[in-house]
Amino acid sequence: MEYKDYYKILGVERGAPAGEIKRAYRKLAGEFHPDKNKAAGAENRFKEVSEAYEVLSDDKKRRAYDQLGPNWKAGQNFTPPPGWQPNFGGGAGRARPEDMGGFSDFFSDLFGGGMGGGMGGGAGFGGSRSFEDFGGGFAGREDQRAKVQIQLEDSFNGAQKSIGVNGKTLSVRIPKGVTAGQTIRLNGQGLRGGDLLLEIDFRADPQFSAQGRDIHVTVPIAPWEAALGQSVPVPTLGGSVQLKIPANAQNGRKLRLKGRGLPGTPAGDQIVTLSVVLPPAELDEQKQFYRDMAERFKDFDPRA
Known part of the structure; x- marks a missing residue:
């Protein structure tokens, strides 16, 4: 089976940093995206670029891929790093076919799982994506949603909160008057450079x-x-x-x-x-007070 040089596909050197790989991918994804480029072969080129980025943008997959070399099929060079386990779409173990639609047999054999259907018109990340979904940079960016709980006072006064997400701590400004269910968008803080959408939820308050x-x-x-x-x-x-x-x-x-x-x-x-709230009638004089009240309001029927 043909070895795919993912670095060559993206036009970067083997030791290229993550930022350079991301920029190369965005440029090529924008050039060959099927919603923009209708030329013959553009969609296949886009699939190759997406496949290359899927591996090289993930540290674990990139380390495993870098150990292969062109003789990977003979098993001469491939030794997965300790604890390495391919994971596409959040499940443990083998990759699911629906998460790898449109990727090559090389990719399938390398990272496990069968090959499923075609690209479905999209970028091969499990479902169709339009040209606009790539947010102008045409990268396979993914908006990410999360819930953040705040006090009612945070909405009343406005607040600055620190939250942990994606392995980092972010400082988030809570605007005055934000209500439950509304979202705060943090540009570029989601997956693959997408946005992080924080849905507001109020903590239970005793009053x-x-x-x-x-x-x-x-x-x-x-x-x-x-x-x-x-x-x-x-x-x-x-x-x-x-x-x-x-x-x-x-x-x-x-x-x-x-x-x-x-x-x-x-x-x-x-x-x-x-x-x-009725005061308790525990002492004799307190009980007598209620007896006097009952006499004075004998014509009152609370169930009438």
Whole structure:
């Protein structure tokens, strides 16, 4: 089986650094991408370039390939590095055929697995890719998604967070007013030079919950505060404020604090749910108080 010189295919020297290999690949991938170049042989050339980059851009695969030499089929030179195990698409062991569509028999024999179908019009990384998917550099870049958990206060005030991803620590600016499910894009921090998309998720909070930009909180109040209507302190993400409770407020009533939710245009509101808490009747005089109340409100039926 014919030995493929991946360095020659990309037009780089055998000891070329990773950056040079990536630049060469981007140039050739842009030149021969089938969505751009309709000339005969362009697609096959693009497959060769993609195959070469698939190996030379991965340290483990490149080390194994560098030990081969053209006599690899005779088994004279190939000694895989300790613990080396080819892995395409995240699974352990042999490469899956669907992950290697369009690659050569040399590639298949070298890294294991059968050969599956054709390129499907794409770059041979498991499914079709359009010319635009290569982000202007025409490299096989892959956007990567991850979730990042933040406190509600981080969204309310804005914050700077450090997160670990892809073996490195990144400093991420959390903008004010970001909501759960929104994404923060970090250019060039994904796989193969793609972007990293961080999906925002809020950590559980003992007091607050968020629905969009609105913040919800439950506030306990005494029966007389509900009956007579009084001002009570209410926690918000920006600090405590006084809330005027209307007279005869019932348990479960919702009151709105305009603009006290997460920042935005417009800002969210804070929704306050009242929870009427009865004082315990443990002493005789406390029990007598409830007996007197029952007598005074004997015409009141809470189940009517």
